Amino acid sequence: MAFNVTLRQSGRQFQAEPDESVLLAAQRQGVGLPYSCKNGACGSCKGTIVSGEIEQASHSSSALSNDERDRGMALLCCATPKGDLVIDVREVAGIGDIPVKKVPCRVSGLERKATDVAELKLQLPANERLQYLAGQYIEFILKDGKRRSYSMANAPHHEGPVELHVRHMPGGTFTDHVFNAMKERDILRFEGPFGTFFLREDSEKPIVLLASGTGFAPIKAIIEHALFKGLDRPMKLYWGGRCKQDLYMMELAERWVKDVQNFSFVPVLSEPDADDAWTGRMGFVHRAVIEDLPDLSAYQVYACGAPVMVESAHRDFTSYHRLPEGEFYADSFTSGADIVNQV
Structure with missing residues (x-):
């Protein structure tokens, strides 16, 4: 019943x-x-x-x-x-009309962006086109039936391969394969799109984009989508990492600053290496947001990356800095350890 x-x-x-x-x-x-x-x-x-x-x-x-x-x-x-x-619970409009499907794909590109980050490009069959909202993710279906999730890093209007950013997790079945054995023309299989992390276009509020590590991937897709649609809402990107190489596409963010009106970028490092010669912001990336914008009541926030960053940002922004609960959108990049350590 x-x-x-x-x-x-x-x-x-x-x-x-x-x-x-x-x-x-x-x-x-x-x-x-x-x-x-x-x-x-x-x-x-x-x-x-x-x-x-x-x-x-x-x-x-x-x-x-x-x-x-x-x-x-x-x-x-x-x-x-x-x-x-x-x-x-908050309802999410706009995702019901997009079909979720299983699709074979071919590796068309594999490029190291940092020692532990690879840009993976996937070519779909000629008769397939992946419909998705910028910010959503796909799940690779591994041979043993297990799944691994990765966000699309390019906007859906993009005509070329699907772009993903993969961080190497030593000992991880899938990422070990990506970094040690995968080669161009390999065949993979995935299902998607999934997730409710995407830009809400029915608002005119300025946008804070908050990323740690490869959480930049869906944030990049959201920014590209906003630029393609011609949205003129102010956007402020905060991207955090431990050292400079963690901000593996910083040149792209700096280019947006030059080319896009009302766009700003704040890189933040928590433990820069001596070789970084870092003179920029330091500390936790969500704290940099608070330092610059102590009153978030008029903003929308899109946060993606490590669970501890997302959780800290949600708690501090909504509890102490006046961000409305309904204006915080997030995607936590959980790992196998987050899944195993359950109660």
Whole structure:
């Protein structure tokens, strides 16, 4: 017997099977709910159970704390209903019409951008075109059935190969292969697009773009999309890394500053090497935002990268610097460790 799930703000309803997560049920019926990792590691799909009961599967404690559970919050990607539910969660418009499909592809380019970052380019079959929103991601399907997620780094209007930025995680099955064995013309298979991290074009608010490491990839796609659409909203990019090589496309960001009106770029390093001869900003990248913009009440923020950065930015911006909760959009780049260390 299926259970009714009602979204409190809109009154919209859909049905979930007893063994089906709320998120999966919503997606199956074309209802857009926020999500990213889909495995309880990132917290993007967090919502509040207004009435009814759920079974909450194992998840990362950083994605949903015990205090949040006590306040009725849940991760909808791993919450199954035990009866009818009313939930309070932000709906996401604009993703229901884009088909998710499995696609074979050929490696058409593989270039090191830093010692531990590679730009991977994928050529789709001649009769295929990947529809997606700038900021979304795909999942590679590995031979053992496991999956690895990577965001598109180019905007969807781009006619050439799909561009991804891959950071080497030593010991990681997929990234070890990318850095040690992969070659051009290799065949891969992926499914996508996924995710609800994309530019909301119905706003005129100035935009803060916040990236750490390869979190720059979807941010790059969003910027390219905004430029292609001719959006004139002010954009301020903050990109953080440990040392200078972590900002592996800094020249591109600097070019945007010269070529794009109302665009600014703030690179931030936490532990620059002596060889970097760094004279720029230092510390945590989200703290640089706070130093420059202590009042975020009039902004939209798009944050992508390490979970600790995304979580810290969300907490500090919304709790102490007046950013409206509904104006923070994020994609946490969770790893296998984030998935394994669950409660």
